[in-house]
Amino acid sequence: MTANLKHALFCAFITLIISYPILGFDLKGRGTSVALEGVDISTSIGVLLAVVIVFVFQLYRDTIMGSVRQLPAINPLANREPMEQSKRLKLESILLTLMVIGAVIWPFIASRGAVDLATLVLIYIMLALGLNVVVGLAGLLDLGYVAFYAVGAYSFALLSQYFGISFWFALPIGAGLAALFGLVLGFPVLRLRGDYLAIVTLGFGEIIRILLNNMTSLTGGPNGIGGIPDPTLFGMEFSRLIKEEGNTSFHETFGIAYSGEHKVIFLYLIALVLAVITAVAIRRLMRMPVGRAWEALREDEIAAKSLGLSRTAVKLSAFTIGAFFAGFAGTVFASKQGFISPESFVFLESAIILAIVVLGGMGSQMGVILAAIAVTILPELAREFSEYRMLIFGAAMVLMMVWRPQGLMPMRRIHIELKRQE
């Protein structure tokens, strides 16, 4: 008890030190000088409360942790027999089909804002599924993933600005260019060990952003590029007046009244189709030899190499495919926003996508999709807490790694179960 008491006192004291100076005083800039202001009493009470909680927790640490361990698992499924594989697969595919059907119906029942948000969710799903290949399956920590997203978005914006290329042509070009960037970057850096790779990709992402910011004559610098065209449906535009020669407009062709919603819904459906393509393509790839090679390399590099896998080729394929889907997402993002600037491609964006993958469960497609939905929608629902969004993100990432590094819905590999012979 005395040892605990000493430790508890120490922890409580440390809590006080790390919270009070930063929370308890407010620096106010007044012109060129700064003044210090104490903050209101509630913050001090909060700090005190935190100190007391830490003290009590550390004092009775053993008892608390012991009783937590004895509690029946919070997850009611934990004690159940693991579901049979075929049944689980069936359930998963039914669930996925239901989700897709729901997603198709969604724009016709929801408001315009909700559809717009759903498009964003789909873009994040594409990004997260792409990053899932790199981080979750191949085990390469890529902190500069947003660079490929930027390449996709900017190639569409620039192509349409300088060459008047439409969305449908820019889509494969943008994705292809992003993949090419992935290939070119990946080739030298994939020899590096995990954490070095993370930092190099982070540096690469920053370099791309700085270049976009400073090559003002080409990219418009911090002002970004505007006037990115909307996608067309077989030459039918979704605007009230036709912008381009030779195009017809959607509402006139079908003889319906013009509505701004058509465009939003159309964009949503494009994003949906692309997201489904992404999910299906990656699902197929996972079962192909290359997908197995990714996982083999993640699990044990030396063993995989000794079995004749080319480390560079396998890693490079994962990196390139991940970049490809980021380019996809980037193109859709550019046409959704109609305007892009380097602001949208900061490191935090990479961290958010990574957080989605980590929260969902690295490697697990279902988990990643659900996490993407949750991470994008929750801050919208809890608007009054929106400033705490990133704080909670950071904390959630740490807690997830400490308690459940495999994610909310861990990946389960397809495997053969041998029947016991009686």
Added chain:
Amino acid sequence: MQDFLYFLQQLINGLTIGSTYALIAIGYTMVYGIIGMINFAHGEIYMIGAYTALIAITGLAALGIAWLPLVLIVALICAMIVSSSMGWAVERVAYRPVRGKHRLIPLISAIGMSIFLQNYVHLAQGSRNVGFPDLIEGGFRFGAADSFQTSISYMQITIFITTLVCMTVLSLFISRSRIGRACRAVSQDLGMANLLGIDTNRIISATFVIGAALAAVAGLLLGMYYGSIDPLFGFIAGLKAFTAAVLGGIGSIPGAMLGGLILGVAESMTSGYLSGEYKDVVSFGLLILILLFKPTGLLGKPEVEKI
């Protein structure tokens, strides 16, 4: 002559920045040397050090204490205490539970911690940058009065001297003291050190505390040098310092010092002769090149991959 003076000015500026990078880089390199993880939140700890120092300085000014050495020393001590506690707490909460798991797990945990700390200060102190009072003014000037003059400000001299003192103390501490010896032993072989009765958990905590304290010193110095701080300024500085650590050979303390100086000079030469906007590109480019061609850095030992 003019060109030479200009070059000299860039060199001095570069060495000033570089020596503070070196201070931050030591935190990275010591932690990496012992537990082999990148402490991503180290830049945030440096930022918190700078904020605490500013709070202490303005607090003392409000109390009417203006004797410069006292103000600086009190600010330094406050910053070091808060940063070290933060370093200790971060290790305890976010790193110790995931130690020994797969390589990516501590790194992701560290990124989460970094985001958390950034937003913690952001929420408490606002996102706008706050001005750091210019406490040490004036300096020496060289060169003819009608042409370009090389100047060394007293601030730069303070930075040099403080860094030098810190480095010397650290070197002595690592080579002479009991904890320093234990640190070296743990970094060579953690398991063996544990068997020989070294409390490795305590030593790992100690490295975090030492690294954080040095980062706090850098926070105070760079805050005064740049003249303003904001919650995001730890991120880039942390990345630069990490580059410095890798450049010198991660895990090696003299390497971190050398790497910091080289990086600082490279940066100031870029902004002096090319354009200030590209200095970040140069330092990240340098990082990528080093990792590609000499991943062990200048003074690092090659790492043997064991099966």
